[in-house]
Amino acid sequence: MKLPGSLVAGALAGLVIGAGATAVVLTMRGGAPDASMAGPGGPGGGRGGFMPAVSMVAAEEASVGRTLDVIGEGRALKSVALTSEATGNVVEVNIAPGAKVSEGDVLLRLDERQQRIALERARAQYPIAKENAERYADLKETEAASALEAEAAYNEYKTIEADLRAAQYALQQRAIRAPFDGVIGLTEIEAGDYLRAGDQVTTLDDTSSIVVEFAIPQEAARAVEIGQKVTAGLASSGGGTHEGRVTAIDSRVNPETRTLKIEATFDNEDGAMLPGAVFAVSTTSKGEPAVSVPGLAIQWDRNGPYVWKRGEDGRAERADVSIIQRTDNIVLVRGAVEPGDMIVWEGSDRVRAGFPLPGDASQEDAREGAAAVGASGTGAAAGGGGD
Structure with missing residues (x-):
């Protein structure tokens, strides 16, 4: 029986396509495996045959300290209430509330005519009395x-x-003169x-x-302790914080409140902090x-927290740690990690033991990477996907 020409052409086309596919498969099986395409046990070590994309950061030295959060009240470095030492009528007022004054500036003056007369009299009598005393001594x-x-x-x-x-x-x-440089306060006194x-x-x-x-x-x-860093911000608002240092510690505990009084000093050249504020x-x-x-x-698994660090051979090593303290996007740990060890901080869930890791990153790059994580808000979640 004679077959139709279209049927014969279709059969030939199918044979050609099948032969080509078979050749490709045989070629792939017969060729040497690429190191970068090896399975989990091969040289590449990546999941699915690829090296995982990770970012590295250097572990840094830190300390586990006790954090105290309390409420404090601010006062000026030097503060004084200026009072009159004499009695009399006010003839001059140079007080502009909120203005800066220098030491020795005259802020207020009383009528001084009587005092000037007494001074002139004493000045006139003084040289005569001195000369008389010297003459009688001779x-x-x-x-x-x-x-x-x-x-x-x-x-x-x-x-x-x-x-x-x-x-x-x-x-x-x-x-009345300014005893030191400062900012003048309010007054209700006027000339007269x-x-x-x-x-x-x-x-x-x-x-x-x-x-x-x-x-x-x-x-x-x-x-x-003296010199310890202190931060302070207005308790009633979300404004910025200021950095200062502990400058004084009381010598005794208050027997009524069982508390110890501390003083911290903050630079305030910009005038952002006001005396009396909480x-x-x-x-x-x-x-x-x-x-x-x-x-x-x-990372976490049934055995607890751990991190991936780069070993001496450049491959991933599991390092078990114990979490001591969390501060924002940073975690303080102890365990099989030392300051300077290169740690996987991005892509940790794609790493397995023995995987090759990128070379050492500079400290600057590591800090920039950690800062980027903190800015994106992902660093606060300290428990990534573990095994």
Whole structure:
């Protein structure tokens, strides 16, 4: 029976395609395997035959300290309430609330006419009394004057000298000057007002630095030391924080509250911190040594947490760790990890023991990588997908 031409052509085409496919398969099976395409036990070591895409970071030295979060109150480095030392009418007021003044600036002046008259009188009498005392001293040496006369002249000279100093001091009391550089406060006094000795004029604060006072429980006394870093931010808002140092620690515990008073000083040249404000204060002690790794580097399985580190042969090694403390996107650990070890922090879930890992990254690149993880918010989840 004669077959149709179309059927014969289709059969031939099928034979050609099948032969080609068979040749390809035989070629792949017969060829030597590529190292980069090897299975899990081969040289490539990647899942499905490929090296996993990972990023490395250097484990860093850290310490496990005790963190204290308390509330503190700020005050100026130096603060004073200026009061009048004398009584009289106000003739001059140079107080602009909130303005900066320098040491020695005259802030307020009282009527000083009477004091100037007394000073001029004492100045006029002083040289005469001094010359008289010297003349009688010379006369006493030649026995032209008695010792009693010389002593009387000397006493008169010393009395007038004291009157001169008293007149100068009384004149100085008529002016209220800034005792140090600072920011002037509010006042209700105006020229023409009558002041009595002891009346408060205004306040003066040196706000170049702010001292924040706070108290810690007596049990935490050893967790704070002079020079320790302290951060403070306004307790009532989400504003930025300021960094300072512990500058004073009280010598005794308050017997009523069982707390220890601490003072921390903050640079305030920009004027962002105000005296009297309430701050949220945080400080962490140095503590025991530990190792810092990104949170994303931590993996978990039934045996607990671990990380993948690059061994001496360049392949992945499991390093069991114990988590000591978490701070934002960083985890402090102890275990089979040392500062400087290269740790897998991105792609850890794709790594297996013996997989080849990239070469050493620079410390700068490692820090930039860890910062990128923290910025994306993934570093806070310290438990990635483990086995």
